[in-house]
Amino acid sequence: MTDFNPHRVIWTREKSARFWDQLTSTAGGDENYFSAEMGDSIIRFARSHGADLGGRVLDFGCGPGHLVRKLLAAGVNAEGADFSPTSLERLGQFAAGASNFGGSHLIESIPTTLPGDAFSTVFFIETIEHLLDDDLRATIPELFRIVRPGGHVIVTTPNDENMGGLETVCPDCGCIFHSVQHVRSWNVATISDCMANAGFEAVAAKTWYLDQRWWRSRLITAGARVLRKRLPHLIYIGTKRFAR
Numbered sequence: 001m002t003d004f005n006p007h008r009v010i011w012t013r014e015k016s017a018r019f020w021d022q023l024t025s026t027a028g029g030d031e032n033y034f035s036a037e038m039g040d041s042i043i044r045f046a047r048s049h050g051a052d053l054g055g056r057v058l059d060f061g062c063g064p065g066h067l068v069r070k071l072l073a074a075g076v077n078a079e080g081a082d083f084s085p086t087s088l089e090r091l092g093q094f095a096a097g098a099s100n101f102g103g104s105h106l107i108e109s110i111p112t113t114l115p116g117d118a119f120s121t122v123f124f125i126e127t128i129e130h131l132l133d134d135d136l137r138a139t140i141p142e143l144f145r146i147v148r149p150g151g152h153v154i155v156t157t158p159n160d161e162n163m164g165g166l167e168t169v170c171p172d173c174g175c176i177f178h179s180v181q182h183v184r185s186w187n188v189a190t191i192s193d194c195m196a197n198a199g200f201e202a203v204a205a206k207t208w209y210l211d212q213r214w215w216r217s218r219l220i221t222a223g224a225r226v227l228r229k230r231l232p233h234l235i236y237i238g239t240k241r242f243a244r
Contacts, residue, residue: 058122060123061083
């Protein structure tokens with residue numbers, strides 16, 4: 001019998017891929033993907049803030065492709081990129097036959113093999129909170145590289161998350177970890193600084209309430225601002241004004 005020894009997980013890229021491949025393969029695993037629930041509202045937010053969805057659009061860290069599917073349904077020419085071959089296989093199955101699907105890209109390392117200055121908009125949805133230090137330092141400049149001048153990056157993440165609030169423990173070995181593998185918390189100031197350091201100019205950096213119904217998102221967000229209540233979601237839109 002394995003000894004129970006409380007200890008914190010040390011995340012690696014391999015452990016992260018294993019974790020998400022397992023969630024993707026289990027019944028109900030799609031519920032763990034934010035874009036499956038909130039993708040339509042994210043697209044509405046992007047459009048309402050002037051993001052260019054008329055060109056080549058990429059979901060970077062797309063998982064099994066929930067946002068890509070919603071973009072395709074909205075008439076957007078969309079592609080997906082991810083570290084997980086399992087997730088990309090599912091994306092291919094879901095998007096098969098869509099004439100505006102530009103394909104999927106396996107990310108094997110950073111920098112990627114994706115072309116530079118290629119995408120009018122890159123979505124980076126509920127991913128930045130998962131990045132280890134080395135991956136964060138490499139990934140944000142990579143997003144800048146692949147966005148075309150004048151194009152946009154759209155980042156969502158929990159707003160000022162209490163990291164301890166969603167920790168869980170393995171009852172077999174005692175390993176303690178965030179239940180959906182978050183490793184860092186962000187607020188408006190920290191995400192704006194991070195993106196600016198890579199060269200992006202902020203179009204919007206807002207706390208928000210995302211909901212499947214866009215009208216409800218706007219209503220609850222407005223009410224929370226009046227009552228000075230904390231909003232759960234953080235959305236950043238940046239533009240690439242120049243090449244670094």
